[in-house]
Amino acid sequence: MFNYLYKINPFYKFVTVITLAILLTFTSSAMLNIGAFVICMLLLITGSDKIVSALKLCVPMLLIATGLFISGANIGGSQQDGLFLATRVVAFMGFGMVFSLTTDPYAFMKSLQKDAKLPRKFAYGVLCAFNLVPYIKEEYNNARLALAVRGVKLSIFSVKPLFSVLVNSVRWSEMLSMAMQSKGFDAE
Amino acid sequence: MLVAKNITYKYHESSKRTILEDVDIVCEAGSITLLTGKSGCGKSTLAYILAGLYPENGGVLLSGEVYIDGANIQSLAPSKRVAYVSMMFQNCDLQFCMSNLYQELMLCLENIGASPESLPTEIENAVALLGIEHLLHRNFNTLSGGEKQKCALCCILLLKSKCILLDEAFANVDDQSAKEIIQLIRKTGLTVLAIDHNIQLWEGVYDTRINFDNTPDFVIPNVQKAKHDHNDVVIKTENLSANGIVFPDMTFKKGSITAILGASGCGKTTFFKTLIRQYKYKGNIHFLGRELTKVKKNDLFAQCGIVFQNPANQFLSLTVFDEILFSVKKWNKEKDEHWHDEKTTEWLDAFGFGGYKKYSPYMLSQGQQRRLAVLSMLAGGQGILLLDEPTYGQDYENIYNIMSLLKEKAEKGLTILFSTHNERVAMDFSDAIIRIGEQHV
Numbered sequence: 276m277f278n279y280l281y282k283i284n285p286f287y288k289f290v291t292v293i294t295l296a297i298l299l300t301f302t303s304s305a306m307l308n309i310g311a312f313v314i315c316m317l318l319l320i321t322g323s324d325k326i327v328s329a330l331k332l333c334v335p336m337l338l339i340a341t342g343l344f345i346s347g348a349n350i351g352g353s354q355q356d357g358l359f360l361a362t363r364v365v366a367f368m369g370f371g372m373v374f375s376l377t378t379d380p381y382a383f384m385k386s387l388q389k390d391a392k393l394p395r396k397f398a399y400g401v402l403c404a405f406n407l408v409p410y411i412k413e414e415y416n417n418a419r420l421a422l423a424v425r426g427v428k429l430s431i432f433s434v435k436p437l438f439s440v441l442v443n444s445v446r447w448s449e450m451l452s453m454a455m456q457s458k459g460f461d462a463e
Numbered sequence: 464m465l466v467a468k469n470i471t472y473k474y475h476e477s478s479k480r481t482i483l484e485d486v487d488i489v490c491e492a493g494s495i496t497l498l499t500g501k502s503g504c505g506k507s508t509l510a511y512i513l514a515g516l517y518p519e520n521g522g523v524l525l526s527g528e529v530y531i532d533g534a535n536i537q538s539l540a541p542s543k544r545v546a547y548v549s550m551m552f553q554n555c556d557l558q559f560c561m562s563n564l565y566q567e568l569m570l571c572l573e574n575i576g577a578s579p580e581s582l583p584t585e586i587e588n589a590v591a592l593l594g595i596e597h598l599l600h601r602n603f604n605t606l607s608g609g610e611k612q613k614c615a616l617c618c619i620l621l622l623k624s625k626c627i628l629l630d631e632a633f634a635n636v637d638d639q640s641a642k643e644i645i646q647l648i649r650k651t652g653l654t655v656l657a658i659d660h661n662i663q664l665w666e667g668v669y670d671t672r673i674n675f676d677n678t679p680d681f682v683i684p685n686v687q688k689a690k691h692d693h694n695d696v697v698i699k700t701e702n703l704s705a706n707g708i709v710f711p712d713m714t715f716k717k718g719s720i721t722a723i724l725g726a727s728g729c730g731k732t733t734f735f736k737t738l739i740r741q742y743k744y745k746g747n748i749h750f751l752g753r754e755l756t757k758v759k760k761n762d763l764f765a766q767c768g769i770v771f772q773n774p775a776n777q778f779l780s781l782t783v784f785d786e787i788l789f790s791v792k793k794w795n796k797e798k799d800e801h802w803h804d805e806k807t808t809e810w811l812d813a814f815g816f817g818g819y820k821k822y823s824p825y826m827l828s829q830g831q832q833r834r835l836a837v838l839s840m841l842a843g844g845q846g847i848l849l850l851d852e853p854t855y856g857q858d859y860e861n862i863y864n865i866m867s868l869l870k871e872k873a874e875k876g877l878t879i880l881f882s883t884h885n886e887r888v889a890m891d892f893s894d895a896i897i898r899i900g901e902q903h904v
Contacts, residue, residue: 381566399570403560409604410556414776420741421777424764425839426793439776442825446775450557453516458622459545459575460560 280322280377286386292374299366305355308362315369325376336368380405399460403451410447415440465490465548465626465654467513470527472505481525482508488656488673490626492532495648495655497665500675501858502830506658507553509675510628513656514550515539531626531654545575549624551632553829555611564590564614565599571618589621592647607728609636616644626654631829633664634855635772637726637884660830660858661885681860686867686891693717697847697878698738702746705737706730710899715880717846720873722889723882725899731882732772734899735849738880739769768845772852774836778824783816783835786824790842807842813868814838815861830857837865841872848872850881854888866892 340361348357418436470486633641708730748755
């Protein structure tokens with residue numbers, strides 16, 4: 276396909292998606308919501324190669340939407356209200372996917388700096404945090420494993436591994452910030 | 464030229480103990496200075512001060528100034544400072560802001576105002592110099608510790624600082640690669656201050672050596688191999704492969720010490736994690752006579768302890784004392800409290816933690832943390848102990864202390880598998896050496 280979604284300036288893509296999403300909040304038509312979602316999916320089909328990932332993301336999305344439909348119908352009193360709430364979430368997910376699946380975080384950061392005149396520090400900080408996420412996840416698994424090896428009984432709700440993740444995260448952010456300073460990035 | 468005068472430093476305004484007292488240091492321009500000393504003696508702290516990172520990021524500098532080529536490092540903002548000094552850290556995971564080397568290099572170069580046209584060529588040259596072209600676009604998450612350090616060095620070389628500080632930068636890199644990189648650094652002609660326990664790496668390369676705490680050099684003793692006359696097979700692997708790595712067939716006997724060697728990224732950690740059932744594997748692992756997949760995890764951990772590469776996530780208590788007490792209690796439930804306390808004290812003294820009982824484990828230096836993690840496992844009663852890089856970040860004296868204690872334990876029947884980059888230690892202490900990573904899928 277054409278992959279044109281990747282070529283749009285990330286900041287402009289971001290602004291467009293956010294603007295459309297905000298505009299959508301002022302409407303109250305379930306059909307419009309569904310229409311927005313369908314258009315998003317069409318964009319992903321014609322303009323990117325991420326439709327498979329998008330469909331995978333649709334599974335949890337449908338779960339949330341179903342939940343909202345039920346609670347919306349109960350609270351609002353009519354199925355119409357439920358449907359409206361559920362489709363709203365679906366539409367927002369559509370916008371989110373169009374942006375996030377087709378935007379490289381690095382390019383987005385550069386665009387934020389250049390087009391949105393965002394301070395560099397802020398942009399880098401966001402990216403740093405973004406790159407730490409997989410480490411935090413791995414750290415959590417390691418911490419659980421380490422505790423299990425020492426003979427500590429753990430349930431899914433145990434906070435012990437979270438404690439060591441927290442301690443380590445604070446240290447990480449310090450270390451990382453020093454490493455970046457040593458590479459010439461000015462501190463806050 | 465790097466000149467530091469009268470450096471006196473402590474961690475807290477209120478603390479009585481100074482970490483550094485009246486330290487002077489001079490590194491001639493273009494020279495390589497090697498800084499050695501026991502772990503925990505303040506070498507890393509000094510490096511942080513020389514790099515201008517302390518006291519800005521912590522601690523109190525009571526006196527002292529650092530000059531590089533006449534510029535006062537403390538008075539410069541990081542963006543100006545990088546022209547004078549840059550640092551390579553002990554912890555290789557926490558040096559990058561981006562997800563791969565290419566992005567990281569672009570970011571660093573743009574930040575110091577390099578002209579955009581020249582960037583791709585500069586980057587190409589730098590990675591070619593270190594021979595890491597294949598790492599340029601790989602996600603940092605997928606790199607081994609050694610590979611990450613090569614990337615970190617690549618960044619520093621590109622930043623063209625006049626002075627490079629290396630804080631145990633090669634502790635997680637195999638000797639061969641480390642020596643190659645050191646030769647490359649030598650060629651750059653930059654002023655280098657390197658902290659390293661592994662003096663052999665720098666043999667013939669350094670110009671000056673500073674023995675930081677003035678302790679006499681540790682003479683590596685002749686080690687008698689552990690005697691073990693057990694013939695029971697504890698673990699046996701056949702046609703094992705996991706995570707895309709093929710392992711040679713291995714047999715580990717009760718009471719034996721086996722060293723596992725191999726270049727960075729060859730799968731040493733993967734092997735250990737496979738043994739404690741963290742990865743799916745093909746082939747067979749016989750664990751105490753049973754196929755590993757049939758052993759329940761709780762039973763497995765009751766038989767087999769492991770010390771990870773990053774010791775910090777092994778701790779579960781607020782003080783060093785409680786940390787060991789936990790293991791002692793856990794494994795000696797029938798004994799009374801007094802016995803537990805005494806045994807804990809005994810262990811701590813034997814491992815040189817006598818003065819650190821009230822410290823938080825996280826306050827210890829990297830080397831000390833590792834020792835504590837090893838101790839926390841030894842204090843348990845498992846019959847098999849896996850140690851992932853127990854020598855990393857340790858001075859020789861500590862390494863030999865730890866390994867000798869492990870050897871004593873092995874003579875009493877503890878089966879030990881440890882991975883290391885240190886050939887000497889492997890030769891001295893192991894009954895068998897296994898090299899992995901030569902046969903990739």
